[in-house]
Amino acid sequence: VLKSWLFNEDNPPEDPSNDDANDLPAGAQALTLEADMGDPTLRRGYVLALLSDADGDHFSFEVMGTEQVNVSGGRPPAGSGVMGLSAAVLDSTGAMELRRANETATAAVAIEDLAVSAPGTYLVRLQKTGQSPEVTGAWVRCAVVLAPPTAP
Numbered sequence: 001v002l003k004s005w006l007f008n009e010d011n012p013p014e015d016p017s018n019d020d021a022n023d024l025p026a027g028a029q030a031l032t033l034e035a036d037m038g039d040p041t042l043r044r045g046y047v048l049a050l051l052s053d054a055d056g057d058h059f060s061f062e063v064m065g066t067e068q069v070n071v072s073g074g075r076p077p078a079g080s081g082v083m084g085l086s087a088a089v090l091d092s093t094g095a096m097e098l099r100r101a102n103e104t105a106t107a108a109v110a111i112e113d114l115a116v117s118a119p120g121t122y123l124v125r126l127q128k129t130g131q132s133p134e135v136t137g138a139w140v141r142c143a144v145v146l147a148p149p150t151a152p
Contacts, residue, residue: 020055025094028058028123031144043067044145049126051082051138056127058094059144063122066149068115071101071124073142074108080137084129085109087142092121109142113150 022029036042049057063069071087085103089111090096101111116122124144131138 022057022059023055025058025090025123025125028060028094031059031061033061033144033146036145042145042147044143047073047124047126047140047142047144049140049142051085051126051128051140053131053138056125058090059124059126060092060121061124061144061146062120063116063146064119066115067146068113068149069111069122070113070145070147071111071142072109072145074103074140079135080139081132081135082128082138082140083132085140086127086129087111088125088127089114089116090123090125092123094123094125098122113147115149 021027031045031047033043033045036044045061047059049059051057069089071089073087074085086100087109088100089098091098098116099111099114101109103109124142126140126142128138128140
């Protein structure tokens with residue numbers, strides 16, 4: 001039996017020796033968005049971020065036309081000690097927060113169907129409020145999915 005998992009790859013991993021390179025909006029790491037293998041109307045990219053203490057990471061992506069922005073994910077229950085994950089979609093400068101979602105005890109981060117004002121570059125910022133004292137892993141995995149607008 002051969003199983004093949006068909007999904008887009010994560011962004012290139014952060015360099016642990018230069019973890020602060022994407023801490024500010026100007027240094028946002030560009031995400032590659034690819035057509036979804038199950039639904040070609042969607043474009044998606046995956047973020048694998050290392051969130052050390054007092055760290056916030058920025059990632060940029062391009063919106064075409066009237067696509068809606070969706071961000072979801074978090075830390076799997078095993079292997080990461082990140083606590084209080086939040087994700088925010090920002091304008092291209094990082095000055096305006098368009099929408100934010102916070103992880104809760106029962107739900108992962110989820111920003112759904114955010115209609116942006118125009119095509120162009122947008123940012124997603126990932127932050128955490130704490131780190132588990134028992135688990136040293138400080139990584140999170142999130143998806144950025146761009147979808148056509150929903151019908152009224």
